[in-house]
Amino acid sequence: xxxxxxxxxxxxxxxxxxxxxxxxxxKGIVALxxxxxxxxxxxxxxxxxxxxxxxxxxxxxxxxxxxQQDAQELIRNNEGIF
Amino acid sequence: xxxxxxxxxxxxxGLAMVAGGAAYAYAYQDAAAQLRASGQAGEQADxxxxxxxxxxxxxxxxxxxxxxxxxxxxxxxxxxxxxTIEEAAAATACQIFAGRIGAGQYYRLPDGVWRQRNGNxxxxxxxxxx
Numbered sequence: 001x002x003x004x005x006x007x008x009x010x011x012x013x014x015x016x017x018x019x020x021x022x023x024x025x026x027k028g029i030v031a032l033x034x035x036x037x038x039x040x041x042x043x044x045x046x047x048x049x050x051x052x053x054x055x056x057x058x059x060x061x062x063x064x065x066x067x068q069q070d071a072q073e074l075i076r077n078n079e080g081i082f
Numbered sequence: 083x084x085x086x087x088x089x090x091x092x093x094x095x096g097l098a099m100v101a102g103g104a105a106y107a108y109a110y111q112d113a114a115a116q117l118r119a120s121g122q123a124g125e126q127a128d129x130x131x132x133x134x135x136x137x138x139x140x141x142x143x144x145x146x147x148x149x150x151x152x153x154x155x156x157x158x159x160x161x162x163x164x165x166t167i168e169e170a171a172a173a174t175a176c177q178i179f180a181g182r183i184g185a186g187q188y189y190r191l192p193d194g195v196w197r198q199r200n201g202n203x204x205x206x207x208x209x210x211x212x
Contacts, residue, residue, distance in 0.1 A: 067173035
């Protein structure tokens with residue numbers, strides 16, 4: 001009987017110790033994960049200039065004129081979308 | 083069910099499917115023309131369609147679908163000719179403005195204003211068309 005209760009006391013003490021050490025390790029892991037997440041954050045900021053709609057951007061007029069034949073064929077071959 | 087009835091049902095089903103398919107093909111083929119005719123979408127000088135005013139969601143999504151396909155076509159042409167996608171699109175816009183906008187339909191020049199083609203008066207060409 002004495003032997004039995006002694007065994008239980010030892011077992012309980014071991015459990016408490018494990019719980020305490022796990023608690024500490026667990027907090028450590030959470031803290032580490034937090035640092036990792038903060039370090040990996042991508043900062044998204046709004047562009048400095050407003051987005052402008054300019055239909056004439058990047059267009060060389062001589063290229064547009066040269067492409068007229070191709071454009072005509074493009075429309076003919078894709079009736080549904082033109 | 084008699085043999086004749088079964089045959090009739092099968093025939094009716096077949097007919098409905100053919101008719102449905104034809105109607106779908108027709109609607110799909112003329113999607114851009116129908117959108118222009120609806121007055122809720124128009125042609126832009128950049129080679130894409132745009133929504134006129136506050137069109138319902140189904141019109142907006144149809145316009146988007148067409149523009150996705152147009153962009154694919156422009157991309158292909160641009161790669162073939164070694165030009166930018168914007169140039170291929172703008173070149174096609176010249177042809178669209180010259181021959182695809184019907185009476186009373188909408189177009190938008192680089193000034194961003196939607197205008198309606200007045201009867202059969204010619205549509206002004208975007209300045210980049212030369």
